Amino acid sequence: MTNSNIDVSKLSIKELRILLEKAELEVENRRDDAIRDMRSEFDQKLHDNGFSIRELYPELFRTTAVPKTENKQSVTPKYRNPDNPDETWTGRGRVIQWVTRTAEEKGISVDDIRNDPKYLNPDHPNYEAHKAEIAN
Numbered sequence: 356m357t358n359s360n361i362d363v364s365k366l367s368i369k370e371l372r373i374l375l376e377k378a379e380l381e382v383e384n385r386r387d388d389a390i391r392d393m394r395s396e397f398d399q400k401l402h403d404n405g406f407s408i409r410e411l412y413p414e415l416f417r418t419t420a421v422p423k424t425e426n427k428q429s430v431t432p433k434y435r436n437p438d439n440p441d442e443t444w445t446g447r448g449r450v451i452q453w454v455t456r457t458a459e460e461k462g463i464s465v466d467d468i469r470n471d472p473k474y475l476n477p478d479h480p481n482y483e484a485h486k487a488e489i490a491n
Contacts, residue, residue, distance in 0.1 A: 433475065
């Protein structure tokens with residue numbers, strides 16, 4: 356490290372800011388150069404020894420995400436297609452395809468499906484309460 360002859364005590368605030376900006380830019384450039392050089396050397400060593408980065412650091416490439424089915428609580432569907440009981444909908448979030456398709460085919464709205472007891476899922480724990488709510 357060389358000792359620079361800059362006497363910062365004699366610089367104005369503007370000159371100090373310019374110097375600081377230039378120094379930060381130089382640090383960033385040198386950092387980028389050092390990383391590029393190390394990567395090049397590292398890649399060459401991996402290649403020379405017949406390894407890949409995945410083989411050397413497998414822990415970096417493992418997926419640790421929890422599958423969505425385990426991440427979310429299961430919600431019993433509130434609605435069921437009477438024409439195909441395998442098609443269900445919780446009534447939450449985006450309206451799913453069978454609901455929009457049924458509404459279009461029958462010329463009714465999604466709200467009409469929500470308010471028709473024949474579309475309620477009898478397996479839902481609150482089926483009777485939902486049915487009574489619609490009837491009122």
